[in-house]
Structures are given as structure tokens and as C-alpha cells.
Amino acid sequence: MFRLDTQTNSIQPIEKRTFGSLSYGERTHLQEWVANSPECLGEELLIIQKEFAGFDETKERLDLLALDKSGHLVIIENKLDDSGRDVVWQALKYASYCSTLTRARVVDIYRSYLQDCGIEEDPEALLADFLEVDDISETPLNRGSDQRIILISANFRREVTATVLWLLQRQLDVKCIRATPYKLGDEVLLNFEQIIPVPEAEDFMVHSSEKEAEQTATSDADSARYRIRRAFWTDCLAALHRSDISLYDNISPSRDHWLSAATGVRACAYALIFAKKEVRVEINLGRAERAENKAVFDGLHARKLQIEESFGQPLDWKRLDHRKSSRIEFAKEFDSYNRDNWPNIIDWMVETLGQFHQAISEALHGVAGEVLD
Incomplete structure (x- = not known):
């Protein structure tokens, strides 16, 4: 050296x-x-x-x-x-x-x-x-x-x-x-x-x-869980494309339980989560450096009242001190694998994502400009 x-x-x-x-x-x-x-x-x-x-x-x-x-x-x-x-x-x-x-x-x-x-x-x-x-x-x-x-x-x-x-x-x-x-x-x-x-x-x-x-794993790829997820994301993306939200315009259906979209700040992404018992809308701060994620999280948390007032409800703020990443999320319980619930779940996701993006986007870019190179 x-x-x-x-x-x-x-x-x-x-x-x-x-x-x-x-x-x-x-x-x-x-x-x-x-x-x-x-x-x-x-x-x-x-x-x-x-x-x-x-x-x-x-x-x-x-x-x-x-x-x-x-x-x-x-x-x-x-x-x-x-x-x-x-x-x-x-x-x-x-x-x-x-x-x-x-x-x-x-x-x-x-x-x-x-x-x-x-x-x-x-x-x-x-x-x-x-x-x-x-x-x-x-x-x-x-x-x-x-x-x-x-x-x-x-x-x-x-x-x-x-x-x-x-x-x-x-x-x-x-x-x-x-x-x-x-x-x-x-x-x-x-x-x-x-x-x-x-x-x-x-x-x-x-x-x-x-x-x-x-x-x-080819035989596992067509398991019931993966088929359900891909079918749900197909319907959800179709609804998003019909809405005024453009975040997911270039995203394809996935077999995973999450679907991510760019925020405009590197390695900070929106995510829609489709789990068996709940669905979520969140922003994940996943930059390579732990200190950067915590700095962005702290900057957003300092604007918590403003963000939650704009969103209309309290958010779940997860700094995750023992992890490199941090995230902010809003969840709702659903029996997600029951297809009869999908219209309500999709309506909730589209509406919540729009409110979430509107409430946090400007603050995210402001904080990123302050604490990131």
C-alpha cells in the first residue's frame, strides 16, 4: 500500500x-x-x-x-x-x-x-x-x-x-x-x-x-405464490397507468412481493409492498453508505410534521439504526391473496401512492441537496 x-x-x-x-x-x-x-x-x-x-x-x-x-x-x-x-x-x-x-x-x-x-x-x-x-x-x-x-x-x-x-x-x-x-x-x-x-x-x-x-428452480417459478403476485401486479400497474401517476410507467409486473420505482434521488426508491396480510407504500433509503441513509432519514424526520400534514395521516418512520438502510412507510391490513379484495387494495395503493409522493417528494429532493454530494 x-x-x-x-x-x-x-x-x-x-x-x-x-x-x-x-x-x-x-x-x-x-x-x-x-x-x-x-x-x-x-x-x-x-x-x-x-x-x-x-x-x-x-x-x-x-x-x-x-x-x-x-x-x-x-x-x-x-x-x-x-x-x-x-x-x-x-x-x-x-x-x-x-x-x-x-x-x-x-x-x-x-x-x-x-x-x-x-x-x-x-x-x-x-x-x-x-x-x-x-x-x-x-x-x-x-x-x-x-x-x-x-x-x-x-x-x-x-x-x-x-x-x-x-x-x-x-x-x-x-x-x-x-x-x-x-x-x-x-x-x-x-x-x-x-x-x-x-x-x-x-x-x-x-x-x-x-x-x-x-x-x-424452474418448477418453483410457477408456484401459486408467484402466480398470484404477478397477476396482482399486472392489475395494479394497469390501474396506475390509467391514473395521473407516472412513477411506474416503465415498470413491468413481477413475481416478487414488492415493486420499486425511482424517486429521482439515487438509491432512494418508492416501493409498493404486497404481502399476505397487509399492503404498504414506502420509500426506501438504500444508498451504499450507511451515514448517507441516516442523514437523509434525519433530514426528512426533521420535516415530519410538514410531511404528515400533507399526507393526512401519521407515517411509520423506521430509522433502523442496526441496518444500513432506512425507510418510511404506510401500511393497511388486507387479506391480500383473496382476489375479491384486489379492487379495494389497488384503489388504496393508487390513492396512497399519489398522496405519499406528493407529501414527500419535494422534501426528499431538498434534503438530498443539503446532505448528499
């Missing part, structure tokens, strides 16, 4: 250090850094437990247990300056143990973690929010043998990397992340770099897996 000196148009190397030389520990430092900022591993992960020891007839503990956006359990093993020779075997044992965890057990594990962190929130609601679903009972969670492994270390032994490459060839999802500390004056910099699989190879592997998954 180098530091760029723009005045001399030159670069100077930054001193590479070891965790040991900086007196950093595996559990007290590296593990906490990853737990508090799992995005450092290059993807969105939800940490659901630290030092997990809930295995029958063994006292072994895995460092971090997480969920990815597809509902797969992710076993994260941290090593400092040397991976050791047995880290792969250790992680594979933990993955095998975790393969037996049921949906209810995963929820209980996360509930315990939240309690340990002093967070008094419903674990099922937080899981649903992370997975972007309305009901986690409708979402696959810890399917079969789809557990993943992420190994973190400053240096990986050759026997470790060779084993990981062999496992990848056999369709096991294992990553090696190199964590390297650097010293720059009084500051310590930390770089996380995925070394196996290299990003280009991983992209190819992901596309191949997606193709296989698509072929395997």
Missing part, C-alpha cells in the same frame, strides 16, 4: 505491520471489528452470534456466525498473523454442526445475540428486514448443505489455500480474506482483500451457480 503525495507527484510506501507487533488480539480486536462492520468482507452480512458454542456434546466455539442476503448461514473464522494448518478442518466441522440448525433455532440464536448486545427488538422482524421479506416463514433459511465459510487471516499457509481451492472445485462456498494492518504515523490502517476465489473467478462461479439454481 502506498500514500500519494500530490505536491511532489510521487508515492511513498506505507509500513506494513503484523497484528502481534501492534498488540492486537484475535478475539478482542479482529473479531469485534468484523462483528461491528461485516461489510468489510465485501458483502452484506448480518451477524447473529459471537463465540457460538451451541453444539451438542462439544465445547467448541466458532468465532462469528452470520446470515447472508440469501438466508445462508456463514461461518466466519478469524486468525491473526497466521492461518494455522487446521483452520479449514475447524471451519468444516462448524459448518457441519450448523447444517442441522432449524429456522426456529436460528431465530433463537439471534435473539440471544440481541439480548447480549442490549438490543430490545424482535429478532424475526430484524431478520425479515435484512432479508427484505415480509415474513421469514416464506423465505428459505439455512437450506440443506448451503452453509458458507469465510476465513480471515493476515497470512494463509499453502496447505490451507490448496485445500480451499479443492473445496471450491467441489462447489463448497469458501472464501479466504487477507486482513493486513498498516501503520501511517499515529494511525493504523486495515485492508481486507479477498484472495480466494479471486473476484474475477468468483463472478464466473456465481453465474454458473445461478444458472444451475435457475434450472433447478
Whole structure:
């Protein structure tokens, strides 16, 4: 790693250090850094437990247990300056143990973690929010043998990397992340770099897996739930096209339970939500930087009285402090999968979306201009 000196148009190397030389520990430092900022591993992960020891007839503990956006359990093993020779075997044992965890057990594990962190929130609601679903009972969670492994270390032994490459060839999802500390004056910099699989190879592997998954899931694509959603969105979009609302003019029906439309502010989108027991109109603040989402949310919240007065009713303001995104929503209960209710649901969605857009659009653009570059 180098530091760029723009005045001399030159670069100077930054001193590479070891965790040991900086007196950093595996559990007290590296593990906490990853737990508090799992995005450092290059993807969105939800940490659901630290030092997990809930295995029958063994006292072994895995460092971090997480969920990815597809509902797969992710076993994260941290090593400092040397991976050791047995880290792969250790992680594979933990993955095998975790393969037996049921949906209810995963929820209980996360509930315990939240309690340990002093967070008094419903674990099922937080899981649903992370997975972007309305009901986690409708979402696959810890399917079969789809557990993943992420190994973190400053240096990986050759026997470790060779084993990981062999496992990848056999369709096991294992990553090696190199964590390297650097010293720059009084500051310590930390770089996380995925070394196996290299990003280009991983992209190819992901596309191949997606193709296989698509072929395997063909029969599921025509399930009753997907057919109902696509039929509903077809009727709803037709009604929106007949209205004065142009937000969804270029949007096609979907089998998903949501349908998004642009607000004019990057990565901030309107969404119509069609769940089994309720429907919603919302705005989702989903920019890449957490601080930007919270800044936009806070700016809108400062205008809450004005926005709700224009809308005509109180809104549900969800800052979601433990998530990167935030959202503002308005919901109504319906038996949504009963087609007899669709005319009323669609009328409600069209009217509510129009009022919601009128109430929040000007404020959103004003706040975005103030707090975003």
C-alpha cells in the first residue's frame, strides 16, 4: 500500500505491520471489528452470534456466525498473523454442526445475540428486514448443505489455500480474506482483500451457480405464490397507468412481493409492498453508505410534521439504526391473496401512492441537496 503525495507527484510506501507487533488480539480486536462492520468482507452480512458454542456434546466455539442476503448461514473464522494448518478442518466441522440448525433455532440464536448486545427488538422482524421479506416463514433459511465459510487471516499457509481451492472445485462456498494492518504515523490502517476465489473467478462461479439454481428452480417459478403476485401486479400497474401517476410507467409486473420505482434521488426508491396480510407504500433509503441513509432519514424526520400534514395521516418512520438502510412507510391490513379484495387494495395503493409522493417528494429532493454530494 502506498500514500500519494500530490505536491511532489510521487508515492511513498506505507509500513506494513503484523497484528502481534501492534498488540492486537484475535478475539478482542479482529473479531469485534468484523462483528461491528461485516461489510468489510465485501458483502452484506448480518451477524447473529459471537463465540457460538451451541453444539451438542462439544465445547467448541466458532468465532462469528452470520446470515447472508440469501438466508445462508456463514461461518466466519478469524486468525491473526497466521492461518494455522487446521483452520479449514475447524471451519468444516462448524459448518457441519450448523447444517442441522432449524429456522426456529436460528431465530433463537439471534435473539440471544440481541439480548447480549442490549438490543430490545424482535429478532424475526430484524431478520425479515435484512432479508427484505415480509415474513421469514416464506423465505428459505439455512437450506440443506448451503452453509458458507469465510476465513480471515493476515497470512494463509499453502496447505490451507490448496485445500480451499479443492473445496471450491467441489462447489463448497469458501472464501479466504487477507486482513493486513498498516501503520501511517499515529494511525493504523486495515485492508481486507479477498484472495480466494479471486473476484474475477468468483463472478464466473456465481453465474454458473445461478444458472444451475435457475434450472433447478424452474418448477418453483410457477408456484401459486408467484402466480398470484404477478397477476396482482399486472392489475395494479394497469390501474396506475390509467391514473395521473407516472412513477411506474416503465415498470413491468413481477413475481416478487414488492415493486420499486425511482424517486429521482439515487438509491432512494418508492416501493409498493404486497404481502399476505397487509399492503404498504414506502420509500426506501438504500444508498451504499450507511451515514448517507441516516442523514437523509434525519433530514426528512426533521420535516415530519410538514410531511404528515400533507399526507393526512401519521407515517411509520423506521430509522433502523442496526441496518444500513432506512425507510418510511404506510401500511393497511388486507387479506391480500383473496382476489375479491384486489379492487379495494389497488384503489388504496393508487390513492396512497399519489398522496405519499406528493407529501414527500419535494422534501426528499431538498434534503438530498443539503446532505448528499
